[in-house]
Amino acid sequence: MKKSKLFLMVGMMLILAFSLAACSDKGGASGGKDGEVTLNFWVFGATNYEELAKEYEEEHPGVKVKVKVSETDDHHNSLFTSLSAGSGAPDVAMLEIDQLDRFKEAKDRFENLYDLGAKEIQNQYLDWKWKIGENSDGDFLFGLPTDIGPKAMFYRTDLFEEAGLPTEPDDVEKLIQSKEDFIKVGEQIKEKTGKPLLDSMEMAYRAIIDGAEESFFDEDGNLLIENEGNAVRKAYDLAVELNERGIIGDYEMWTPEWGNAVNNGDFTAELGAAWLKGWMLDNAPDASGKFRIATLPTEFAGNWGGSYIAIPSETKYAKEAYEFVEWLVSPENQLKSFKSDAGLFPSSPVVYDMEEFQNIEDEFFGGQSTAQYFANAAQDISFIFKGTKYKPANDEILNAMKNVQQQGADPDKEWDAAVERIKDLISR
Incomplete structure (x- = not known):
């Protein structure tokens, strides 16, 4: 009799232990x-x-x-x-x-x-x-x-019109077919309106980096940014050039100042991804009807996010x-x-x-059907390799650009210093 009770107690304890183990939740799924x-x-x-x-x-x-x-x-x-x-x-x-x-x-x-x-x-x-x-x-x-995040150009029709430029998306696409066209349009807008073309050096930098099939590293982890023709250096140089020409603002994305600038039309365009539409709808009510979307030149096409x-x-x-x-x-x-x-x-x-x-029309963009612009861009994107240290390496380049714009630092010296920091980063 005592032995039977002992077996029964042991059995109940085992059942309880298994039940507790099954119910434990370490962050994964749990039985309800x-x-x-x-x-x-x-x-x-x-x-x-x-x-x-x-x-x-x-x-x-x-x-x-x-x-x-x-x-x-x-x-x-x-x-x-x-x-x-x-x-x-x-x-x-x-x-x-x-x-x-x-x-x-x-x-x-x-x-x-x-x-x-x-x-x-x-x-x-x-x-x-x-x-x-x-x-x-x-x-x-x-x-x-x-x-x-396929990209297109979000642009202010009122500023294009004030600068004497066409405002219809197809005409804007024909107007801006290359980097040179982009710079020319930016200088005309600045001259006629006093407004910069883009919000920041980072936005100019992203014009090239977001479409680069290889940027900082190859698939074996080798650093590429000192190679001739490297996309990161091209992107950096473009941002520096547009800054030197005075057609870039100094608005850091997602700050209140940047949000106000989008809403008020303090700069002309964003080379933005499709998700930017959602932010604009919620945060830039005064800009409703003043933006349109146009296809970017091939050299600026890419994916962001x-x-x-x-x-x-x-x-x-x-x-x-x-x-x-x-x-x-x-x-x-x-x-x-x-x-x-x-x-x-x-x-x-x-x-x-x-x-x-296909039939979605965006009231914010003057009734333009914008979805197909991004769909076309999405199908032109190629495979993009980034690497495990992409984000911290990219942050070093962004810091270098910030020093160039805000402190008047020498662009070549800032580039060299950023490269050394990146080398340090990957050697750890």
């Missing part, structure tokens, strides 16, 4: 009531993923999606820390394109989405966007494509997580994300052929 699966989803910035997560829950009883929103840097740093520690990572996470290569070094901390069925949907997405999400051998997929959705291998529910991610980035839901306040531009060209996408 009645077998409910809970997926923790970390995102950054403005997305409509909270709304889509609710929609998914309604369509998939038994699955709960908890969305945690953070600032971009906080999000990536917290995720990197959790992955390094081996605990605390979510089931599903956004990865920004400029930070993606940093996470590729931790391949063992992610699910290979090819193992979960991603090959079956590859043909629904832009080739260059999909390829960036792979490892160098092309046999491991870190994330499914979400939004992209965009993300992927990855699944950390710490998750206990890889299958359920993948099913959610595949649904989230489907062409139909990318259209919803684009039409939402977030304005995430689709990475699926399937969307570009949808009538609902």
Whole structure:
């Protein structure tokens, strides 16, 4: 009798221990009531993923999606820390394109989405966007494509008109076919209106860097910026030249001063990505009807921003997580994300052929149908390699430009000093 009671107690303790282990939540998925699966989803910035997560829950009883929103840097740093520690990572996470290569070094901390069925949907997405999400051998997929940032020229029609220039998008495209045309237009606008062409040296720099197939590093990690004809040096020199010609302002993006300048028309144009539209709608009401969008010259075309959705291998529910991610980035839901306040531009060209996408007219841009301009730009972009140290290396160049503009520093000396700091950075 005593032996039976002992076995019974041991059995109950084992059951309790297993139950507690199953219920423990280290940041990944957890079992909910009645077998409910809970997926923790970390995102950054403005997305409509909270709304889509609710929609998914309604369509998939038994699955709960908890969305945690953070600032971009906080999000990536917290995720990197959790992955390094081996605990605390979510089931599903956004990865920004400029930070993606940093996470590729931790391949063992992610699910290979090819193992979960991603090959079956590859043909629904832009080739260059999909390829960036792979490892160098092309046999491991870190994330499914979400939004992209194809670029166009956002320009003030009132300032173009005041300068005696055409204002219709097709005419502006014909007017600006090259870097030389761009500079000529900028000088005419400055002479006639007193306003700079662009807001900052960084915007001029991005004109070239955002379209560079190789910039700071090659795929073996070798530093390229001292090579003749390197895109980073070309971009830097363009920014310096436009600054010396006096056709660039000194507005740092996202500051209140910059926001006021966009709203008031204190500069003429932005070489902006599709997502900039969403910001303008919410933050520049006085500029409504005064902006239009035109295609950029080929040498200034590129991609600025965009993300992927990855699944950390710490998750206990890889299958359920993948099913959610595949649904989230489907062409139909990318259209919803684009039409939402977030304005995430689709990475699926399937969307570009949808009538609902093609017929969108933007009141803010004078009723112009802007979507197709960005869709055309998206399909002209090539594969872009950045490397694990891209962001800190790029920050050094931005700091050099700031010294040139704000302190009157010598551009060549600032360049050389930035190169040395970058070499220091990669030798650590």
